[in-house]
Amino acid sequence: MSRWAVLPAELDPRVRQLVVRLRRLKDHSGLSLRQLAARTGYSPKSWERYLGGRSLPPPQAVEALARIGGEDPTRWLALREVAAEAWGNRRGEAPAVDTPGPEAAMPEATKPEPEILTAGSQTAAASRPDGARSPTRSLRVALVAGTVALVLAVSSAVLLAVRLLGGAGETAAPLTASAASAPASSSQSAPAYACRVERVGGRWYAGISPTRGAILANGHAGPEVAEAQCLLRRAGISPGGIDGIFGPLTEAAVRRAQQRAGLVVDGIIGPHTWKALRR
Incomplete structure (x- = not known):
């Protein structure tokens, strides 16, 4: 069972609900982030962003995870639609949609080790040199x-x-x-x-x-x-x-x-x- 990082406090309740349920579905599948990437076509880094509440997963990723967990994708896509509306309204822009990257197509043995999301770990943005806030963020x-x-x-x-x-x-x-x-x-x-x-x-x-x-x-x-x-x-x-x-x-x-x-x-x-x- 993964020890998940705490979601951002400012996350909209509708987005939070989607992320929490996707985390549970991922835990239930027993797959690691690398294995999940191999099964869905989306890289471990992409899944780290989706399950960390930093990026909205595309419908294809939600559907793929639902099928892996043996769930009916219809209600999961409806939940994602509600979250997408909230995401767009909060940010004033269309939600970013990731596409499967070349990393997902690598053989599993050659893929880089994904970062582990733990309750005490820092987010990727905070740990990178370029993770500082943009001067225009406050505006x-x-x-x-x-x-x-x-x-x-x-x-x-x-x-x-x-x-x-x-x-x-x-x-x-x-x-x-x-x-x-x-x-x-x-x-x-x-x-x-x-x-x-x-x-x-x-x-x-x-x-x-x-x-x-x-x-x-x-x-x-x-x-x-x-x-x-x-x-x-x-x-x-x-x-x-x-x-x-x-x-x-x-x-x-x-x-x-x-x-x-x-x-x-x-x-x-x-x-x-x-x-x-x-x-």
Whole structure:
């Protein structure tokens, strides 16, 4: 069992969830980083970055590791999609995608020994001569912080407008970027939502969001989360408060609902879970 380094504190909860699960899958496989590189086509250094939370793994790498662990790649790719959205919103840029390097194609005996990720070890960036922070990093951090604050303000205004207008519609709407980019920890006072559950066209709606396909996971916040919380409560499963924040209590309730409906129990709300909650 690997002794993993502590993930960066500033890592988004959705990215953290992906990395932690990939670490568990790698441990379960019993493969070393070199063996994992030989099986997936991505170098040991690439896997070190992915499992250290310093780089977002490409979908092909996630799918390859899922198949090695005997898992269905579909839900792992959905989890990676949620993490990619969070990664792009935090950094203000598209996530970097690694491609298999020449190191992965070497015979295993000739490959360089990968660094071991231990709880007490330093990150590769900190140990390299060029690992010092760029002079523009402070400005970049300030710009990202300002962008997040602006997104939160716009999100609050949209939520208020939706509630004033009734917010009910017949067509499904995907999770908006403003709602997805606001993790639970960034909200000082969560808005209160009122459940107005009624059956329309053979489906249950709580009057907050009409979505039937938004992908939600631990760390999301917004009206779609509140809608799911109301439907969980209607089904007799307590998600905690109806606050629009996807936290541990809501995730536990989603898992119970998925188990009851005979779905894959992963704690992530997707089209199949929405269908079970609304019927």
